[in-house]
Amino acid sequence: MSEHHPPVSPLLDRCPEALPASSYFDPDWYAREERAIWRRNWVHVGRLDDIPAGTMRRVQVGGQNLILCRDRDGQVTAFHNTCRHRGAELCSAAEKPLGKLITCPYHNWAYDLSGRLVSTAFATPTPDFRKEEHGLFPVHTRDWNGFLFVCLDDAPPELRPDMGLKALDNWPMDRLKTGHRLVKELDCNWKIFWENYNECLHCPGIHPELCDMVPIYKRGVMAANEASGWVPDAPKQPVLKDGAQTWTMTGAPCGPEFAGLTAEERANGFNFVTIYPTMFVVAHVDYVRSVTVTPLGPERTRLTAEWLFAGETLAQPGFDAGNVAEFATLVLDQDGAACEMNQRGLRSEKYQGGRLMPQEFDILKFHDWVRAQMESA
Ligand code: FES
Ligand SMILES: [Fe+2]
Structure with a gap:
């Protein structure tokens, strides 16, 4: 038996400073990032x-x-x-x-x-x-x-x-085929996209459909241990809403569920793997989605989202990958609009940089990663 570690609250005990405003638009900063981050x-x-x-x-x-x-x-x-x-x-x-x-x-x-x-x-x-x-x-x-x-x-x-290289081991990754692709260009710095990815404070306001699918998001947090009133031995609640197994409009799987998943991977409904600075992968019980981030300039970023399916799923009569993609596309469009709104606002000459809230611990990790990369270059 492995030792049991009760989950702990990841909330920050302070409100650290965010990256400086200029890091989101200054061409010199961007050129340094190209060398220090994107070429390394x-x-x-x-x-x-x-x-x-x-x-x-x-x-x-x-x-x-x-x-x-x-x-x-x-x-x-x-x-x-x-x-x-x-x-x-x-x-x-x-x-x-x-x-x-x-x-x-x-x-x-x-x-x-x-x-x-x-x-x-x-x-x-x-x-x-x-x-x-x-x-x-x-x-x-x-x-x-x-x-x-x-x-x-x-x-x-x-x-x-x-999550480690083994994160997707139970998914048949090598035999999945691209069934749908969405390419989207945003008027924002690439880091803005990753910051938005790393917090759910925006979820109640920006993502009504996603909050319906993942009830904890309605509280502006990503997991139960971040919510106020959480205690370590609180019973685990289902992640997705009643009756939903995956991220589709109805919550129903789009094809046979992958056979090799653990009960926990199944119950999670979605399993994220993040690979800075370039992509994240979300593995569901029935399909896998990847989003690739490509900076095109200090204030321009391309997103490439790809939906991957098993052959037997794609071969179902009448299967429509675009239909499966609808739910995550809606969420991505909402996030994209939020990112562009963020970029427009931070251009004020008065704004020098913001403060992170305790719930933004994953943004702090990202910022620390960016700072460490820039310093070590
Ligand atoms: S052969 Fe002359 S530049 Fe390539
Ligand atoms: Fe979002």
Whole structure:
């Protein structure tokens, strides 16, 4: 038997200062974040399954232009989208077929799929030029539960989702297929999105439908141990409303429930995994959803939400993934509008930064993470 630890209240015993207002719009701050955060951490670039074998795809990460190459055998490599001759862009299309070589469109230098320079085409270098010193600049890649990540740092950190790498072990992640995708651009800094994600004080006012689905949210908190009057031995209440098993409009599962889940994972109704700065995953009993955060500028952020399903769910007659997505899309639209409202207001020259409330302990953790990243860079 493992030792029993009663849950404790996570509420803060003070109201710490939030990040400075300028961190949400200052171009210099943003450029430092690109270097300190976005080029040093693992960044999600899409489901591996959604890159067909024999494809080259252009992606932007941390302000850098990269290519993802998936060869005919399904192996993935990534490089800076830059030729070693005079620096031309190797791939200008969003996506194109990938053969055995990566050929620069400018003077036709060719690289193999490991990035090695194999031909300088019409150019005939003298012996002082060594081909083996002019391979493509490689970028680290990693597959985690079917999600493809890249890291621009030469020494990537561990990939460390908050709940540990085992968080999704009971979900059949590798055989889930993307059934629906929503891409949304917001006029806000990327940190505003994560702050909103990390608190539920806004839930009663912003999310009536979500509060109906998850009754504790009506009290402006994420879990019972944050609510006033909570005592450690209080009996556990169901997370979702009576009769609901998942986040769909009706609360009914959209297909067969995943077989391997524990009773607790089932009872939770939703299981969040957060991977700063790039994405979060929400695993339900019947489907999984991911939301990827991509900064496009100091005050512009792209969200990519993807709904993942088992083949047997997608194959049901009349199955409509868009319908399943309706509930979370509604919530995401509400959050997006709140984020933009937050961004517009913090632009006042009078506002220098706010204060966090005791319930905003997860925002404090996020801010501490951002500060530590910036300092260590
Ligand atoms: S810049 Fe690529 S071959 Fe010249
Ligand atoms: Fe929200």
